[in-house]
Amino acid sequence: MAEHEKMPVDEITGVETTGHEWDGITELDNPLPRWWLWIFYASIVWSIIYMIFMPAWPALPGFDGHTRGLRNHSERANVAVAMSELEARRGPMFEQLQRVVDDGGVTAILDDGDLLNFTLAAGRSAFGDNCATCHGAGGGGGLGYPNLRDDDWIWGGSYDAIRHTIVGGVRWDAHPDTRFSQMPAFGRDGLLTRDEISAVTDYVMTLSALTVSADADLALGSEIYAAQCASCHGADGRGDTTQGAPNLTNNIWLYGGSREQIQASIHRGPYGAMPSWDNRLPEPVITALAAYVYLLGGGETLASMEEASLPAPQTGQPG
Amino acid sequence: MNLIHNRPDAGGDAAEGVARNDVEAVNAAGQRDLYQKRQQIYPKLVHGKFRMAKWVFLVLALGVYYLLPFVRWDRGPDAPSQAVLIDFPNTRFYFFFIEIWPQEVYYITGLLILAALVLFLVTALFGRVWCGYACPQTVWTDLFIAVERLFEGDRNKRILLDRAPMSFNKAWRKGGKHAVWVLIAAATGGAWILYFHDAFDLLRDFFTGQAPLTAYLFCAVLTFTTYSLAGLMREQVCIYMCPWPRIQAALTDRESLNVTYRTDRGEPRGRHKKGESWEGRGDCIDCKACVAACPMGIDIRDGAQLECIGCALCIDACDDIMDKISRPRGLIAYDTDDNVTRRSQGEKPRFSFIRPRIILYVVLVIGVSALMMLGLNTRDELGLHADRDRNPNFVVLTDGSVRNTYTINVQNKAYADRALRLDVAGDPALQVQVLGVRGETVLEIGPDRTRLFQVFLTVPPEAALRHSIPVTFTITDPATGETATAESFLVTGAAP
Numbered sequence: 123m124a125e126h127e128k129m130p131v132d133e134i135t136g137v138e139t140t141g142h143e144w145d146g147i148t149e150l151d152n153p154l155p156r157w158w159l160w161i162f163y164a165s166i167v168w169s170i171i172y173m174i175f176m177p178a179w180p181a182l183p184g185f186d187g188h189t190r191g192l193r194n195h196s197e198r199a200n201v202a203v204a205m206s207e208l209e210a211r212r213g214p215m216f217e218q219l220q221r222v223v224d225d226g227g228v229t230a231i232l233d234d235g236d237l238l239n240f241t242l243a244a245g246r247s248a249f250g251d252n253c254a255t256c257h258g259a260g261g262g263g264g265l266g267y268p269n270l271r272d273d274d275w276i277w278g279g280s281y282d283a284i285r286h287t288i289v290g291g292v293r294w295d296a297h298p299d300t301r302f303s304q305m306p307a308f309g310r311d312g313l314l315t316r317d318e319i320s321a322v323t324d325y326v327m328t329l330s331a332l333t334v335s336a337d338a339d340l341a342l343g344s345e346i347y348a349a350q351c352a353s354c355h356g357a358d359g360r361g362d363t364t365q366g367a368p369n370l371t372n373n374i375w376l377y378g379g380s381r382e383q384i385q386a387s388i389h390r391g392p393y394g395a396m397p398s399w400d401n402r403l404p405e406p407v408i409t410a411l412a413a414y415v416y417l418l419g420g421g422e423t424l425a426s427m428e429e430a431s432l433p434a435p436q437t438g439q440p441g
Numbered sequence: 442m443n444l445i446h447n448r449p450d451a452g453g454d455a456a457e458g459v460a461r462n463d464v465e466a467v468n469a470a471g472q473r474d475l476y477q478k479r480q481q482i483y484p485k486l487v488h489g490k491f492r493m494a495k496w497v498f499l500v501l502a503l504g505v506y507y508l509l510p511f512v513r514w515d516r517g518p519d520a521p522s523q524a525v526l527i528d529f530p531n532t533r534f535y536f537f538f539i540e541i542w543p544q545e546v547y548y549i550t551g552l553l554i555l556a557a558l559v560l561f562l563v564t565a566l567f568g569r570v571w572c573g574y575a576c577p578q579t580v581w582t583d584l585f586i587a588v589e590r591l592f593e594g595d596r597n598k599r600i601l602l603d604r605a606p607m608s609f610n611k612a613w614r615k616g617g618k619h620a621v622w623v624l625i626a627a628a629t630g631g632a633w634i635l636y637f638h639d640a641f642d643l644l645r646d647f648f649t650g651q652a653p654l655t656a657y658l659f660c661a662v663l664t665f666t667t668y669s670l671a672g673l674m675r676e677q678v679c680i681y682m683c684p685w686p687r688i689q690a691a692l693t694d695r696e697s698l699n700v701t702y703r704t705d706r707g708e709p710r711g712r713h714k715k716g717e718s719w720e721g722r723g724d725c726i727d728c729k730a731c732v733a734a735c736p737m738g739i740d741i742r743d744g745a746q747l748e749c750i751g752c753a754l755c756i757d758a759c760d761d762i763m764d765k766i767s768r769p770r771g772l773i774a775y776d777t778d779d780n781v782t783r784r785s786q787g788e789k790p791r792f793s794f795i796r797p798r799i800i801l802y803v804v805l806v807i808g809v810s811a812l813m814m815l816g817l818n819t820r821d822e823l824g825l826h827a828d829r830d831r832n833p834n835f836v837v838l839t840d841g842s843v844r845n846t847y848t849i850n851v852q853n854k855a856y857a858d859r860a861l862r863l864d865v866a867g868d869p870a871l872q873v874q875v876l877g878v879r880g881e882t883v884l885e886i887g888p889d890r891t892r893l894f895q896v897f898l899t900v901p902p903e904a905a906l907r908h909s910i911p912v913t914f915t916i917t918d919p920a921t922g923e924t925a926t927a928e929s930f931l932v933t934g935a936a937p
Binding site: 260263417418 | 831
């Protein structure tokens with residue numbers, strides 16, 4: 123047993139020091155403040171109570187991980203309860219959305235401001251979780267991933283067409299109703315020669331009024347187009363949404379509108395796929411998602427389906 | 442300056458009924474241990490006009506605090522009818538005719554500035570009257586001491602009781618006191634939460650166990666703080682926790698009306714025997730009634746000091762003594778340092794209420810009040826914000842035209858449905874489409890509501906050659922002519 127030595131006393135304050143010294147500075151051994159001690163003791167008491175009531179100790183092997191505590195508290199169960207509460211709270215709104223869409227179509231959403239804002243909010247969150255990876259957080263798309271906010275739709279831009287695409291996916295073999303089409307890889311599979319592809323590229327560019335070089339063989343291109351491409355993309359190049367053939371006459375290019383990009387597409391025959399969301403998302407969420415994508419500003423359909431909703435071009439005053 | 446110690450004892454009683462008080466000021470000058478334990482203070486009950494003023498103010502202040510949540514104010518069917526309500530779930534703050542939205546918290550800032558300025562003004566004029574009469578710490582402490590007195594008697598009885606060993610008598614008196622304290626504290630916490638919900642509903646829910654957890658939590662927290670601050674800590678809150686005593690020194694000056702011991706009249710002090718002449722001595726008979734009465738446990742005769750809350754109970758105590766020894770009242774009174782100096786030099790005392798700092802504070806108070814009233818009276822009842830979608834930044838359509846999407850936030854602060862016309866200025870070719878609005882761009886919005894609208898602006902290819910087009914959204918209420926505008930711009934992706 124070490125003998126308890128008397129510690130040196132500080133002359134000025136008359137308080138014992140701890141005996142520790144740093145560069146001539148010694149530490150006074152003042153007692154801890156009482157309020158601090160009481161809080162310390164209270165914390166010890168609290169920790170014991172806590173251990174009795176809450177999960178605290180790792181259990182011995184074979185004893186289910188850890189002690190359960192008298193309250194049988196489980197954060198996992200709490201999350202489950204919170205989730206079901208959330209669902210219960212949102213449920214009626216989703217049901218109302220489904221009912222409104224079933225009865226009056228998607229335009230009926232527009233008549234109810236609250237429902238519209240709910241649909242946009244619910245759709246936006248589902249979109250962010252499931253679709254944003256490819257289509258971008260705002261639906262702006264990217265090279266190979268369709269922009270959902272413009273007025274060009276490969277498989278159709280009506281609410282029903284969008285919903286169909288979401289449910290079945292695109293080129294998703296596992297779903298019976300998937301959207302399917304396939305463009306041949308004209309170059310890779312040797313269907314056309316390098317020169318023929320070059321010629322048909324120039325011709326396709328003229329369809330949407332892009333500038334081509336003066337020595338382009340448009341006659342050959344036109345001939346090849348009629349033979350190879352017109353069956354899907356149409357004689358005039360306007361595409362066909364029933365078979366997912368993009369419109370080649372406008373400003374919108376899924377795989378890029380430069381000469382190199384168009385040529386590469388003809389060479390390899392793009393085969394973009396989207397998963398089917400059937401059975402992955404609940405029915406009402408798919409409805410909200412389809413409505414949201416539709417309401418992002420799908421131009422074509424919004425204009426045709428709701429003629430009344432589009433005001434006559436407003437004569438804005440010059441700013 | 443310590444005038445108490447080392448004074449020869451004059452001996453004997455001064456007048457009938459004047460007892461000497463065995464009391465020392467807790468902050469008496471001299472060597473004090475840095476870790477000295479708190480000295481319990483036993484304020485003695487006094488009678489007089491300032492004590493009465495404090496009772497009146499106590500009743501008024503507590504009355505307002507406890508009853509205000511129950512005052513009703515009709516705001517129509519869609520708004521709560523409580524006159525003073527902080528409605529967090531709906532983010533509104535109601536104060537009688539004033540309604541504040543979250544983005545208008547500057548009104549509350551204005552109220553706080555106004556409160557600070559009035560506090561400066563009053564302190565410069567009358568010293569720490571806020572501390573002495575109106576501060577919640579003072580009001581509740583006063584109430585708690587009154588309860589203590591009810592159970593344990595006045596100063597001397599309380600001292601004896603504390604020194605006595607535990608007995609049944611001591612136990613029930615102490616127990617009863619603490620029980621009533623807890624009840625008052627609980628009522629304090631209970632009234633606090635009523636300011637955040639409909640008072641009648643919450644009161645019912647509270648006792649049936651239906652109230653939100655936060656209500657019980659805050660009630661418990663305020664019960665605890667009231668009990669400990671007003672019951673147990675008392676003067677220590679003012680001395681150690683409150684910053685105001687430190688600030689007040691900068692706000693009072695030699696012309697401020699402070700609770701003042703008139704040294705010119707009181708000194709030299711000393712015991713006085715009945716029938717003895719008052720010639721060549723002061724009126725202070727050193728009975729220490731002022732010290733015994735002080736809830737802060739100080740001696741006002743040591744001059745203005747940090748601990749003094751200006752409650753003037755020492756004035757009442759001293760006046761009582763002066764009456765008994767047949768000397769004029771006012772040995773301790775609301776007076777200024779300058780007057781004490783003037784009188785000791787044989788000049789007449791005078792009060793100058795109009796001083797530069799007073800004028801400054803008054804001007805500031807009037808200025809801020811005027812600004813606030815102007816702000817409230819010209820408060821817009823229509824608000825508009827426009828957020829441009831940045832993801833994607835813009836959308837090119839098949840025909841080469843360019844579209845931007847905006848979320849506009851329309852606020853209707855009036856208690857009426859509105860149909861607002863939307864105009865967008867910026868380019869003659871601009872096409873406007875509002876999601877969910879057919880035909881005319883009329884935005885419908887309920888009373889006291891905020892609503893979001895998705896707006897699509899499209900410019901044709903020719904206009905899209907400009908990189909950025911400034912646009913202005915304007916909403917107009919055709920019924921009242923009110924308008925609100927929001928600036929934004931439209932980008933096209935063209936090189937700048």
